[in-house]
Amino acid sequence: MLRALRSVRSGLHATYLESYFISQCDKLSSKWLTRGLHSAPAEDVAEDAGVTAAVGARSGERPNKSNRNQEVRPFTSIPGPKPLPLLGNKLFFTTIGGYPMERYWESVQRIYEKYGPVVKVERFSGSLDMVIAFRPEDTRKMFQAEGIYPMRPGLGILTHYRSKRPQWFSSPGLVPGNGPEWRRLRSVIHPLLRREVINAYRPAQTEVANDLVRAIAASNQHNTKQDPSRHIISDTLSILFHYTLEAVGVVSLGMRLGCLASTSANCQAQSIIKANIEVLNVLGESMLQPPLYKLFPTRGYRRLSAAQDTICRQVDVEVARRREELALDPEGFTQRHPFLASLMNNPDLSSQDVFLLLIETLQGGIDATATTLGFCLYFLAGHPAVQDKLLKEVQHVQPEIHTLQGLPYLRAVVQETLRLRPSAAARSRVIQEDTIISGYCVPAGTFVVSPPNVACYDPQIFPGA
Structure with a gap:
């Protein structure tokens, strides 16, 4: 989607506020x-x-x-x-x-x-x-x-995959699911998106956003021969994918994955990002194809299964580690990871329910956030006056205190991005x-x-x- 996005003007600052405005x-x-x-x-x-x-x-x-x-x-x-x-x-x-x-x-x-x-x-x-x-x-x-129960044509191929993985899933989930089961899971996840829970992650998200700034700076290439003032980021979208995976991993996995330490060398991050893109591609293709995967494993189903298994195996390992940490230090774990603790301590959720919600939180936060942020930077790069005005607004704020409501121009930039390129x-x-x-x-x-x-x-x- 953003293959044309290749250059970002040097004055463009990917500030630490991006982590929570996105x-x-x-x-x-x-x-x-x-x-x-x-x-x-x-x-x-x-x-x-x-x-x-x-x-x-x-x-x-x-x-x-x-x-x-x-x-x-x-x-x-x-x-x-x-x-x-x-x-x-x-x-x-x-x-x-x-x-x-x-x-x-x-x-x-x-x-x-x-x-x-x-x-x-x-x-x-x-x-x-x-x-x-x-x-x-x-x-x-x-x-x-x-x-009462919103109904959408389900992503049948994803539902079919999850039905074949009972060790991880006991229901279709929020994304492909409908009916009472969808409402049950939705009612669990909705309270966890309260401002108090989100605010608990601001310090960690600030660190992630600072790492994004450093990653962009490290990828900057000066074209001194043709134009000394011009700066080129060779693959902006790739950096943003690593950033969003790192940011959502703090919440859904309770850990830093190290995605931005070296965008080319982090095999774990690369495999998750690549697998997530493959899943999205197959889901899109399957919408216009007959459900032959119900009769035999089609090529699309095999691609989806391989990609989804890659993500699930890695998440499964980390979830097991977080459960061990919770058992050793319940109070400390809850303070550090309120989102995870709320899910894991909920008596109405099975282990498969917890796993499913974490998977959907992780995968749902990678692509949409990266592409939206990418378009936002792209539009800002093409409008230097807007970029400069935004920079002045965010330069001296403290992310622990300020919110989007207190940053009207930043809020307007995000809204305009979403108008021009809906997520x-x-x-x-x-x-x-x-x-x-x-x-x-x-x-x-x-x-x-x-x-x-x-x-x-x-x-x-x-x-x-």
């Missing part, structure tokens, strides 16, 4: 969405027409009118590509279909330009229909119709009740996807975008 990325990304929701004029938000109108719209009958006297149009009239015989729209997101996943953001933009703010991709996967909703107010509708490709739900999206009745059981990029670049939502 931890807010997902939350801030959601706030951009919320801003879009609140910025949308009330008259643009389709009102629910009630159960009678919804049923009538789905059956093709003339529905009752809402309070705004707006007709609810039937699901069958939503614009979109026509399904092919037998294949449906399985090829829609391929080069043959014209909207390849390899160029996801461009494909999504072209879909919007061709079909409008709501698109139906009929028989996207088997008999499952997909609706793409671009408007922020329709994203809100999607979430309002998610029911999530889309939000999605299999809605559990009928709802109205852009004036169309969308029945329960429909897979609704909301890509953020169109709204993020909409000048009506973000003036000057």
Whole structure:
């Protein structure tokens, strides 16, 4: 994703604050969405027409009118590509279909330009229909119709892998899971993201961020022949991957992995990063492929298994060591590692539950954080005035005291980065009740996807975008 990211201007300071402002990325990304929701004029938000109108719209009958006297149009009239015989729209997101996943953001933009703010991709996967909703107010509708247990099409290949590793996993987990089990695990992890727990890691995260600064400085190459003032970082993204692994390892593994000591020589860090990238690649590919891995170990499944086993084996060793440390010094361990201690001391969690949550915390924090931070540095390098203003704000702060709320310009830079390059490709739900999206009745059981990029670049939502 960031292969074009190769140079960073010398004035760019990767300060120690990066370690904790980046931890807010997902939350801030959601706030951009919320801003879009609140910025949308009330008259643009389709009102629910009630159960009678919804049923009538789905059956093709003339529905009752809402309070705004707006007709609810039937699901069958939503614009979109026509399904092919037998294949449906399985090829829609391929080069043959014209909207390849390899160029996801461009494909999504072209879909919007061709079909409008709501698109139906009929028989996207088997008999499952997909609706793409671009408007922020329709994203809100999607979430309002998610029911008690949010449902997303699972990452079946990951679920299948975990079912074959009972020594490590007893459930699909948070990432591919759904239903009551998902809610049980989510309710456990949510309190551990409180500010008090996060604040306990600030000193350690400050050390990690200082190591990042030193790693960037060590990688700096002066091009004195052509331009003495120019500085080149040969592989910025690689350094950032090492940084995010080191930072998340402090929390999820309770240790320093030494990723930034020597980015080329640390075999453990390299193997985890490489394996994590492989897992993400396979998961992306599997979304458009039939689940043949259930019948026999396909090439994709073998790749996923090898990569995931690499990570799990290393995490398993470290978790065993942390349990020994906890047994020897419970009080000291809890002070040093509140996140780990809370999980390991929870009587409602099995050892497999703890392992699963640590794996998901570790893997979930590597790629998204590194790419977001990489884009942030990239944009700053292209806007020296913004860079200088940000530098002045953060130069003299103490990370033990200051927060993002006390650093408004830094907060704005992170938010703008997430607007320009959202960390999530889309939000999605299999809605559990009928709802109205852009004036169309969308029945329960429909897979609704909301890509953020169109709204993020909409000048009506973000003036000057």
